[in-house]
Amino acid sequence: MEKEPADRKHLKRIPVWIPDDQCVFYFVTVCCHHRRRIFISNHSVRIALESLVKCADASDWNVWQACFMPDHVHLVISPKIEREQKLSRIMQRWKSSSKQRLNREGFDGGIWQKEFFDRLLRSNENLTDKWRYVEMNPVRAGLCEYPSDYPYLGTPMDILDRVQFL
Numbered sequence: 001m002e003k004e005p006a007d008r009k010h011l012k013r014i015p016v017w018i019p020d021d022q023c024v025f026y027f028v029t030v031c032c033h034h035r036r037r038i039f040i041s042n043h044s045v046r047i048a049l050e051s052l053v054k055c056a057d058a059s060d061w062n063v064w065q066a067c068f069m070p071d072h073v074h075l076v077i078s079p080k081i082e083r084e085q086k087l088s089r090i091m092q093r094w095k096s097s098s099k100q101r102l103n104r105e106g107f108d109g110g111i112w113q114k115e116f117f118d119r120l121l122r123s124n125e126n127l128t129d130k131w132r133y134v135e136m137n138p139v140r141a142g143l144c145e146y147p148s149d150y151p152y153l154g155t156p157m158d159i160l161d162r163v164q165f166l
Contacts, residue, residue: 024083025064025121027130028075028091033110037070038102042163045152047105048073049163051098053156059090066159067134068152069141074134076127091116 032038039045045068056063056077065076079085099111121127138150147153151162 022123023078025076025078025127026087027119027121027127028077028087029072029117030075030091030095031072031113031116033113035071036110038107038111039068039073039152040070042151043105044102044107046160046163047101048098049156049159051101052094053160055090055094055097059093060085061090063156065131065134065154066152066156067137067150068159069137070143074137076121076131087118091118 039048048068049066052063052066052075055061060080060082062078062080063075064078065074067074077087077090095112095116102111119130121130135147135153138144138153139147144150152159154162
């Protein structure tokens with residue numbers, strides 16, 4: 001007898017099968033609750049990004065790139081030490097921390113969708129291709145003419161530097 005979809009369990013993450021000499025990179029997309037447009041100001045981006053940087057440091061993760069679109073965020077993230085550490089832990093920690101901080105600053109209600117999308121990137125070429133696609137998101141959305149014009153795109157430190165002075 002076939003199980004109903006409600007009875008199915010999520011698959012466990014498969015082990016990281018990437019050569020030991022190659023870094024493990026994840027491409028992550030996190031959507032805002034009901035696609036709410038939260039990241040439309042320097043203030044909200046700064047709060048969420050500061051929280052991400054603190055959570056990543058405390059959890060031994062590197063955040064290489066970020067793109068804060070109005071209703072979702074793209075990240076390139078990698079573990080610093082343990083290749084098998086759970087991505088879900090850093091994401092849960094960041095979503096909880098940033099939600100608390102944003103709510104305290106007047107962003108009432110839900111901030112994040114419960115789930116997030118992640119993809120283990122298997123080569124540097126894949127990483128470059130994926131990020132080139134992400135860089136064009138603000139252009140396709142009509143938020144800027146060139147990716148270099150979008151203030152919420154780049155390394156976390158570059159974005160934080162820009163949002164302080166805009």
